[in-house]
Amino acid sequence: MKIFWSFTRQAFQFISAYRFNFFMEFVLSILRMYGIYWVWRVLYTQKPGAFGVSLDQMVTYGVMGMALELFIWSRPQWYISNQVKSGAIDTDLMKPLDFHFYMLARSVGETMIGVSVLAIPALLVAYLVLHVQLPPDVLTGLIFAISLILGFLLLFHLNFILGSLSVVALDIRHISWAYFSVVRFLGGQIVPLWLFPTAIRAIAEVLPFKGTYFIPISIYIGTITGAEAIRAIEFQLVWVVVLVIVSRMLWGWAYRRLVVQGG
């Protein structure tokens, strides 16, 4: 626990040093929420209650999609790729810590700051201005929290895998554009899966991406409930386990490559 706390403190110091940038991030997320709010309002004037989801639920979905981007704010792949490029990765590897665990601790620390400094204040504004809903009851809120943590772990490991690839590919900037858009699309950050055409939906349903945004937010707005919610959480859990194994194997492989290169 101590180690997570020390990374949280480090992230907080980083933010205090770049206060203006973080204020900008905050303004931006409000702007994004505002944008998505209008898009859904306009679409819903054409088809009120489309697909059995009310406008309030849909707006909440959209705003939460933007807020979760702040929640899952940590980007270990950039860190790894920069360290590899500059060669400073050897100091990370010399630390008496498992590298995968070290990156996870860093991400958790950064995320705690992201949540308290960015996501929660932005959501507060959204509650006041954009009429975003609270979860229907406490139990739903609790299941949402579990699903959100699993979503964070999912995305962390996907990012970590991308970061490991940077050891081999060196420059992951371009790959990440493709990667980000896939996560946004198949994860249902902006458009929920129930609107997808059948063929794309079938693909999105089996891949891990829907566990990052779609499952937690659907639980939050109450379109996934009861036994279905439990199944959704199991889905996230299975993918987290799979991705942990893949991450560790991939990093082991990349690590050997790194040693051969001489760092």
Place this chain on the structure above:
Amino acid sequence: MNGFQLYFRLIQISLLSRMQYRANFIAGILGLIFWNVINLGLIGILVTQFTSLKDWTLWQLVFLYSLWVLGYSLYSLFFSHTSELENYLLEGSFDQFLLRPASPLVQLLGRELQHTEIANALIGLTGISLAYTQLDLHWEVWKWGFFFAAVVSSAIIALAINLLIACSGFWTGRSRGTSIIVNQFYGLVQQYPLDVFGSAFRFIVTGLIPLAFMNYYPALVLLNKVDRTNPGWWLSYVSPLVALLLIGLVSLVWRLGLDRYSSSGS
């Protein structure tokens, strides 16, 4: 050498150095194609499920999006590194520009060519031609002229806005924060017609940061959507004028900034 010759010589040098990294070039192009296809896919899903967005149909939205991508790609291809000005000012490397016997502006503009942006230009062109046939548009000669003027204006507006932000670094030292904000407006104006948003947003992207002139207003003309009963209808025709005004403003601010510049000394 005059300014133009110098510019092309600089571009040539930068291109030669860029082509050393061929795998990166291909990865960049694939990344861009992916990015755009997925953006359009999201719009496509929304519009097919809800039939239209206000009174914009799917292919009209594709046109709106592609017009932006085309204009913006021209800007990015030649000038996207202007946002680096902040770093040159902070590190003091801007001094090099002043020491050489050539216009600092030409040196800044000619520093790089973002050649992966060619993919964006092609995506924009493809989108526009698909929309043109799907919407069964038949432009008269003047509309073709207006189309080319609109694309060039769009690139100039993007350049001017980015240069203005970068120039603010002459006074404040930092300009990144402002540019991040403006970038966010880009995404919204690019993908959704202004009709969707509230009047405050419309005012900002028309009057303050005139991004709507890059695609929304000219698209109204090109898609025959100008509504003469609307008091602001003439705005649809003035993109080239806005671009000219902005050029004037930028050259003024650039000169003031240069006078103001004192090296960071590092």
